[in-house]
Amino acid sequence: MQKALAALLSAALVASHSTVLAPPDADGEKWVQLVPAGTFSGRAGGGPWTTGDKAAMETIVANTRQYAGSTDLVIDYDHQAVFGAVPGVGGTAKAAGWIKELQARDDGIWGRVEWTAAASAAIKAGEYRYLSPVFYHDKSTGRVLAIRMAGLTNTPNLDLVAVAASALLPNNNPTGDNMDKILSALGLAKGTNEDGVVAAINAHLTSSTAIAKAAGLTEAAKGEEILAAVNSLVTDRTKFAKAAGLAETAKADDIVTAVQSAFAGAKPDPTKFVPIEQVTALQNDVKEMQKTLIGDKAEEAVNTAIKDGKLAPALKDWGLDLYKTDPKKFETFTGSAPVLTKTQLLTPNKTGAAGEALTEAQLAVCSQLGIKPEDMKKTLADQAKA
Structure with missing residues (x-):
């Protein structure tokens, strides 16, 4: 073409x-x-x-x-x-x-x-x-x-x-004023021969094609389409220049340098920030430590309550669950529970089978915590099966 x-x-x-x-x-x-x-x-x-x-x-x-x-x-x-x-x-x-x-x-x-x-x-x-x-x-x-x-x-x-x-x-072969106008429009000197004119036109077409490609258009784009795309790019460049704190006429290289500098300045200080992966791992470690710590405290508190006659041995698992769920509630219960007799401590009802009566200690727990006796019996039965 x-x-x-x-x-x-x-x-x-x-x-x-x-x-x-x-x-x-x-x-x-x-x-x-x-x-x-x-x-x-x-x-x-x-x-x-x-x-x-x-x-x-x-x-x-x-x-x-x-x-x-x-x-x-x-x-x-x-x-x-x-x-x-x-x-x-x-x-x-x-x-x-x-x-x-x-x-x-x-x-x-x-x-x-x-x-x-x-x-x-x-x-x-x-x-x-x-x-x-x-x-x-x-x-x-x-x-x-x-x-x-x-x-x-x-x-x-x-x-x-x-x-x-x-x-x-x-x-x-155009000559005279017409030829001079053609040569001037192409930026050529007077007297340039036909080969020079053809070469200049081809160079112009090549440049137009390159500009069209650079503007994101096809090689067949018309002149007005190329002009509109270039004007849009110039407008965008002006916006970038202003955003970078430069003059509207700033060169593209100056704009790129300013933007790169802004990004470099926006990098976080490693002495003040920790990567999110490390923060997440640390949080998980803390949770595990908390679980271990509260488990140890629950074991200690329940064993003490059993030793002091405040909790029947058969209710140990229940006491551990209560402490891990609400330590204050466990402490309130053991603080107000009566001291169990030796018989109550040695002969607990572990089966909780239907028809079997609860011990005095178990009834005392029901009374203190507002638990229905039948619910206590069901809990003991589930524990026995487990």
């Missing part, structure tokens, strides 16, 4: 293949055929030119879009946009319509035209009937490269348009 676009400067401009126009739609728009598919010649014997198959025409459409950029292709009256460039001929070059969209179809390349009110009225009135395109082509092969424009005309004439086109690109 880049070689094709670069060849535009050395290609000839031609107009041919007049298209019979139908009246515009109610909204002033109409699809018109701009060039046919395959090989064709002009009325005055020019050509042959070729647009190739549908895939080749897709390339022509892509070249045309890249060539036109963000501007629409113009349709003028009687090729005045071309004749106006010829000294002594002149012309107003008013627009009759604008080509808003291109499509490669099986029978050729078509364009969706938005007609002006005047052109629409003229076509409906029969004042204009034909459409004649102007396109770039490779002079040696006749291969169509891109479409430049089209004109409303009643006498499409290949020779006249070809002469007018030669005034723009005489001998296929």
